[in-house]
Amino acid sequence: MDSQFKKGALEICILKVLTKKSMSTFEIMGELHEKLEITENTIYSILRRLQKDGLIKPFTKKLPMGAPRKYFELSELGEITLKERYQQWNNFIKHVEEVMEEDYE
Amino acid sequence: MNKDMFLDSLRNELFRARASMVELGEILNDYNQLIDEAIEGGMDEGKFISGLGNPNELVLEIKTNIGGFQKNRASDFTLGIKPSALKDGKLFLDFIFIIAFIMIGLITNDWHPTWVILLFGLGVLFSKGGKNVLEKIQFSALFFTPATYVLLDHYFDNPYLGLFSMVLPVISILNKNYKQILTVALLGLTVILGLNFGVWVFIGLSTVLFIIQTLNIDNPIDHDNFGIFVFLILGMNFSMWHPGWIVLVIYTSSKLVIRKKGK
Numbered sequence: 571m572d573s574q575f576k577k578g579a580l581e582i583c584i585l586k587v588l589t590k591k592s593m594s595t596f597e598i599m600g601e602l603h604e605k606l607e608i609t610e611n612t613i614y615s616i617l618r619r620l621q622k623d624g625l626i627k628p629f630t631k632k633l634p635m636g637a638p639r640k641y642f643e644l645s646e647l648g649e650i651t652l653k654e655r656y657q658q659w660n661n662f663i664k665h666v667e668e669v670m671e672e673d674y675e
Numbered sequence: 676m677n678k679d680m681f682l683d684s685l686r687n688e689l690f691r692a693r694a695s696m697v698e699l700g701e702i703l704n705d706y707n708q709l710i711d712e713a714i715e716g717g718m719d720e721g722k723f724i725s726g727l728g729n730p731n732e733l734v735l736e737i738k739t740n741i742g743g744f745q746k747n748r749a750s751d752f753t754l755g756i757k758p759s760a761l762k763d764g765k766l767f768l769d770f771i772f773i774i775a776f777i778m779i780g781l782i783t784n785d786w787h788p789t790w791v792i793l794l795f796g797l798g799v800l801f802s803k804g805g806k807n808v809l810e811k812i813q814f815s816a817l818f819f820t821p822a823t824y825v826l827l828d829h830y831f832d833n834p835y836l837g838l839f840s841m842v843l844p845v846i847s848i849l850n851k852n853y854k855q856i857l858t859v860a861l862l863g864l865t866v867i868l869g870l871n872f873g874v875w876v877f878i879g880l881s882t883v884l885f886i887i888q889t890l891n892i893d894n895p896i897d898h899d900n901f902g903i904f905v906f907l908i909l910g911m912n913f914s915m916w917h918p919g920w921i922v923l924v925i926y927t928s929s930k931l932v933i934r935k936k937g938k
Contacts, residue, residue, distance in 0.1 A: 577740070595705055596712035610726065611733045614705065615740035622741055639708055 580608055580616050582659055585644060585652040588626060592643040617642065625651050676724050678710045685730040692734050694744040702737065772796025773924075787917035788829045793924065794822035797903065816842060817886050821907060825916055861885075879911030902926025 580602065587593065587601045595617060599610050620626045625648035630638045644652070676684075682703055689699045706727075713723040727733065738744060772793055780789045798818030802811040820842050861884065865877040883904045902923050909919035 594708070594712060596709050596716070599709075600716075609728065609736075610709075611728060611736045612740070614709075614733075615737040618702075618737060619741045636711075637708075639712075640705065 576606065576608055577612065577616060579659070580606060580613065581620060582652065582655050584613070584616060584620060585625060585648055585655070588642060588644040588648070589652065592629070592631075592641045594639055594641050598642070620648070624648075677720060678707070678714075678724065681710070681724045681727070681730065682707060685733065688730045688734040689744075692738060692744060694734075698744055772799075787920075788825055790917065790920040790923075791822045791825050793920065794818045794825075797927075798822065821882065821911070825910070877912075879908035879913075882911060883907050 583602055583606065584598060587598060593601075595614060598617065599613050602608065602613055603610060617626070621628060621642070624645055626642045627645045627648075628640050628642055631641045632638045685706060686699065686703060689702060694702070710720070710723065714720050772795070776789060776792045779792065780786045783789065795818065798815040801818060802815035861877070861881045865881045868877065886904070886907075902925070905926070906919050906923040909922065910916040
């Protein structure tokens with residue numbers, strides 16, 4: 571599948587998994603790496619972009635053992651953006667299906 | 676490849692890609708945490724790291740997806756003592772050498788060559804960066820050698836003292852660091868020119884080039900030890916050891932106090 575297309579979908583998926591709970595980079599990768607067949611590095615770089623755009627917010631969580639860890643949570647802007655993009659995505663899929671089901675012969 | 680090697684390689688690639696120090700620190704911390712979590716999750720360290728791929732490709736991927744790295748900006752800098760300097764005792768060692776320099780200078784009033792004590796101090800500090808005994812010797816020799824050379828030059832007026840700088844390439848060869856062969860050749864040529872024709876004008880430059888290559892420094896102007904390079908060129912090329920050492924003290928102190936955010 572085209573990598574740009576995957577990256578677009580990946581952004582929505584990252585925002586979506588963060589609606590469940592805050593997660594570390596490793597946990598986000600665990601959710602998406604195998605399902606979407608996208609490398610860890612691509613997921614990481616998209617995470618940085620989402621952070622840069624203010625759609626997700628990093629915070630540090632203290633753990634009972636070991637060093638504090640960086641986690642991500644969805645920002646308000648991220649929640650609004652997720653709704654918009656999910657709507658756009660659904661419309662896009664719907665239109666693609668319409669085109670595919672059309673009889674052109 | 677283990678975690679340390681991967682992070683070292685990633686650091687070099689980010690530095691080469693001119694990532695700002697803040698971004699460099701963040702990305703290294705993120706990957707450090709990522710690998711730790713993978714290991715804690717029961718994954719094999721080597722397998723997980725090899726799955727991450729080449730750090731070079733990783734940096735390219737980040738660069739492409741975030742639209743390039745930020746350039747170093749004024750807001751990257753802040754005032755304060757580097758936490759790492761406090762943690763590994765560098766600051767304490769720095770102070771010991773500076774206080775020794777001031778006290779001996781005040782007592783003897785021989786500021787030159789008393790300042791050489793600062794070079795020995797830097798040698799001790801740099802030796803901490805070596806991963807094994809030979810590398811520790813190599814790093815410390817970068818400072819011990821010119822320091823000894825200055826002392827000998829001060830007390831004995833011998834034209835063959837330039838040969839002393841050859842200690843550096845010899846240590847490199849012992850350490851199997853063959854990458855610097857051209858720089859070593861330049862250093863050798865400089866010494867030959869000096870001994871045969873009394874032309875020592877390239878000695879400072881070739882020594883500094885040698886140090887830059889030994890420490891694998893990509894951008895010497897942006898490097899923490901730029902003051903040392905200027906000082907060595909001033910001293911070796913123009914015999915301005917004094918008051919050239921003032922550049923060294925001011926630059927090194929400012930680097931200790933004016934630090935980049937996140938470092």
